[in-house]
Amino acid sequence: MEIVSVIGSGTMGRGIAYTSAAAGFITYVQDISESALGTCRSYIEKQFNRAVEKGELDRETADGAKNRIRYTTQLEEAAQDADIVIEAVLEIMDLKIEIFKQLDKIVKPSAILATNTSTMSPTEIAAQTSRPERCLALHFFNPVPRMKLIEVVCGLETSEETIERSFEFGKALGKECVKINEFPGFATSRMNCLIGNEAMNMVMEGVGTVEDIDKAIKLGLNHPMGPLELADLVGLDTRLRNMEYLHKTLGEKYRPCPILVKYVKAGRLGKKSGKGFYNYN
Numbered sequence: 019m020e021i022v023s024v025i026g027s028g029t030m031g032r033g034i035a036y037t038s039a040a041a042g043f044i045t046y047v048q049d050i051s052e053s054a055l056g057t058c059r060s061y062i063e064k065q066f067n068r069a070v071e072k073g074e075l076d077r078e079t080a081d082g083a084k085n086r087i088r089y090t091t092q093l094e095e096a097a098q099d100a101d102i103v104i105e106a107v108l109e110i111m112d113l114k115i116e117i118f119k120q121l122d123k124i125v126k127p128s129a130i131l132a133t134n135t136s137t138m139s140p141t142e143i144a145a146q147t148s149r150p151e152r153c154l155a156l157h158f159f160n161p162v163p164r165m166k167l168i169e170v171v172c173g174l175e176t177s178e179e180t181i182e183r184s185f186e187f188g189k190a191l192g193k194e195c196v197k198i199n200e201f202p203g204f205a206t207s208r209m210n211c212l213i214g215n216e217a218m219n220m221v222m223e224g225v226g227t228v229e230d231i232d233k234a235i236k237l238g239l240n241h242p243m244g245p246l247e248l249a250d251l252v253g254l255d256t257r258l259r260n261m262e263y264l265h266k267t268l269g270e271k272y273r274p275c276p277i278l279v280k281y282v283k284a285g286r287l288g289k290k291s292g293k294g295f296y297n298y299n
């Protein structure tokens with residue numbers, strides 16, 4: 019594989035694009051929003067500068083990687099030469115299906131179409147294309163440059179060859195892969211969403227302050243981050259969509275906490291909006 023295309027340049031898309039270019043792939047990043055692409059470009063440039071300052075990359079290598087990234091609002095330009103396309107738009111099934119349908123008409127016959135969905139069915143998305151055997155979910159984690167894992171989530175028709183090529187791609191990015199058979203929320207989101215939701219319920223019940231609940235889970239249960247801090251990092255809008263899908267598919271246990279719903283209504287989306295469970299201003 020040589021050319022990677024990332025669709026959606028938000029929290030996840032920009033991290034995937036950075037990691038892909040740093041690993042030597044020519045990388046296209048596409049978004050419908052010019053302003054999102056601008057924010058993505060400054061994030062990526064900052065990441066490369068930081069890597070140089072820390073001595074992780076020399077300046078020449080960082081500049082080479084930066085020059086391998088092409089930013090565009092045109093889906094066709096981004097995807098026509100790609101060996102693999104990773105869709106990282108909002109967690110909305112109809113939107114993902116629409117993008118996969120368009121991609122199916124644009125990309126090379128051999129190209130793999132992957133969704134970075136946290137919860138949803140790659141089988142359902144793949145069924146709307148002419149290449150379900152070359153579709154799957156590649157679930158990256160936030161922040162992508164630092165997180166080691168990719169869940170390789172196989173749909174009903176995903177071929178062995180697609181799985182093998184995805185594992186090779188993951189290895190080339192310096193990641194560890196696990197093979198997961200499709201089920202809502204896979205292995206990680208299902209667990210993580212439930213922990214986060216329970217922490218939000220505890221805030222609502224007055225069990226402790228946001229800080230103390232996070233501290234208890236970090237120091238008492240040895241989690242690297244508190245669940246509320248993590249939800250803020252993910253984005254509360256994204257987390258709410260994840261919970262809504264899990265609630266619909268897996269049942270009552272996953273009903274989104276009312277505080278989460280209220281915060282999203284108020285525009286408190288976590289770190290990206292400056293305020294969530296914590297204040298970032």
Ligand SMILES: NC(=O)c1ccc[n+]([C@@H]2O[C@H](COP(=O)([O-])OP(=O)(O)OC[C@H]3O[C@@H](n4cnc5c(N)ncnc54)[C@H](O)[C@@H]3O)[C@@H](O)[C@H]2O)c1
Pocket residue numbers: 025026027028029030031048049050051054105106107108109110113117134135136137157158159160251252253256260
């Ligand atoms: N945030 C996380 O921690 C996290 C972790 C793993 C997986 N995911 C999944 O990754 C996906 C993206 O999440 P995110 O947090 O990066 O979302 P985000 O809201 O930060 O970014 C989404 C981007 O998609 C763009 N977009 C919307 N419609 C588009 C279209 N038609 N074509 C091209 N771009 C379009 C938006 O302009 C935005 O820049 C979701 O499916 C989410 O569930 C998120």
